[in-house]
Amino acid sequence: MDDLRQHLQVAGDEEVKISARNCQVFYGDTHAIKDVDVDILDKTVTAFIGPSGCGKSTFLRCLNRMNDTIDVARVEGEILMDGENIYDKKVDPVQLRAKVGMVFQKPNPFPKSIYDNVSYGPKIHGLARNKAELDEIVERSLRRAALWDEVKDRLQTPGTGLSGGQQQRLCIARAVATEPEVLLMDEPASALDPIATAQIEELIDELKQNYSVVIVTHSMQQAARVSQKTAFFHLGNLVEYDDTGTIFTNPQDPRTESYITGRIG
């Protein structure tokens, strides 16, 4: 625990975007997240790793209050974003989710045109004053998701007609179109081939110029490639949180070491 504090302090010279304090999540009687404290930095990619069922997705969903949509889920503790508790009564979860975008493990484009998929967020949040601005947002988002060149001639065709990798990039474009401050990605590349994965990793690298990005991944290599910070979860506990380099070369906790070297999992 002392080690952890120390590392958090090292992180202190960068700007903290989200910090969780004593965070607990229960699904009915199941205690899925136990007492998690973590500081997620701005303009940084943070990776969550850990064995299946350890609570990575659950914790990620705490950060944009998506757990509110699950009846049995209950969140305790504090999660501060820019110093404000997002579980406070006066925070509107709808507004919060506009600021904290999310990309899911399985691509989930709406059964609408590519254009409508990307423009949906800006439309409901009134980010564009006219059609020209909306067009611009759509183009910019698709370019950032490295999809523009592939779809610019068929923006009116259904998004569900794209390939799996293209659909995932469409979902990323849809998420960045609302100009979030934080982007949460739950295993965004798990259904993709190596080429599409590489494109997405490149995109994540680029996104961190402006956003704080949190990515859940089962691939150590991916975590090592894209992230600057890594958090290792095990059975609902945050075991270790540190610079990615430290986690992979010099883990402090024996559980982290055995997971990274392939003995837990």
Next chain:
Amino acid sequence: MTLAPFVILLLAAAVGYAINIQAARAIRSNGVRLHSLEGFHGLFSLLLVIVPVLTLVLLWLALEGGVINRLLMASLPDGVLDGLDSGAVQLIGAEIRSIAGGRIFGTPEDWKLEAADRLIAYRQTSAWLLVIVVVLVSAALVFFARGKVAAEFRARQGVERITLGLMVFCAVVAIFTTIGIVAALTFETIKFFQLVPVTEFLFGTNWEPQIPIREDQIAAEGAFGAVPVFLGTIVIATVALVVAVPVGLLSAIYLNEFAPHAFRKVVKPILEVLAGVPTVVYGFFAILVVAPAIRQFGQSIGLDVASNTALAAGGVMGIMLIPFISSFADDALSAVPQSLRDGALALGATRGEMMMNVVFPAAIPGIVGGVLLAVSRAIGETMIVVMAAGLIARMTINPLDSVTAVTVQIVTLLIGDTAFDNPKTLAAFALGMMLFLATLVINVFALRIVRKYREIYD
């Protein structure tokens, strides 16, 4: 005596089952691995006996009467049937049968009494023959099935093949009955159109089907323009849908997305109960409650309202359709994957926006399919309109007027004295045909939409 073949059949099947299981078990206890478990060997024998023999018995019983009748008529003394038409011959047959059954009226001729004795003898012979045939065939099949038992015999597949045959047979029965009904309908419709021109029926605006049945009856000539009848059905169905579609859809949306769990648990079963209410009860409700209420309300604001308005019939029919549409829409909404809902919420949509912009559009094909099926139920619905709609066909689209419906006309045309060579009666078939075609087209359309939509998410 008629029971005997069935008892024998069941016994034979049971014996075959037991023998085959024994035989298979014997092979297995010798340490040989069976391809199929003992039970399948037993079942194989059971089915192999039951299916063909049962078919044989049923066919026998069905054809027996005709064959015996032939023999009986052929055995009558020469000359007694000379110069009689088919009706009279049938009467004689019936008389002989009732004598054989012990009901003797008056003093029948001797040859009839003899014929009755012969009939009884024929019947007994037939029954004995059947028993013998059943015993022989069953025994043969049991032996055959027993001979099949062997370690490598594929009884599992054998059982499947026989069951498959049975299923094919049932499917064929279902299809042929439908074809038969449609054929009968078509046949009568064609007869109707030989008496009344198609154009008059399809485009005529005057519907007064009261044709005299007896020569001396005083009645109108009869006019068969079906337009006002169909118009009536359309008016009533429209009123029904105006009630059912919004209420059904909104309740489905509420139950599916917004209702607290406890509320949903209470209301869903209530809707299902509503779907189980017999239409006759809705009919009561329409005449006893809704129609008087509408009339009173109309009078209180100075409107002249008929006592059996399209509004009352249609409104109550709409109430009947609410659970139908609501459960269809609920299914369609539930079929939209959770991931789409999550996607919309994660973009910062409210639950209402998520519903209206993402989930509902994704469910529209399924919902449209459900509404179309509701339409075909509305136009085919009979009991409510028979009770609550009018009898006189009027060219009106005013829902406060009394209108009639196609199903109502079919019922009235076929009630009372009917003669099947009369346009009045045949008109019912023509109306039925039109109704059938309309619902067929709507259903095909609806099912196609529903199916297409299923493909998207599976």
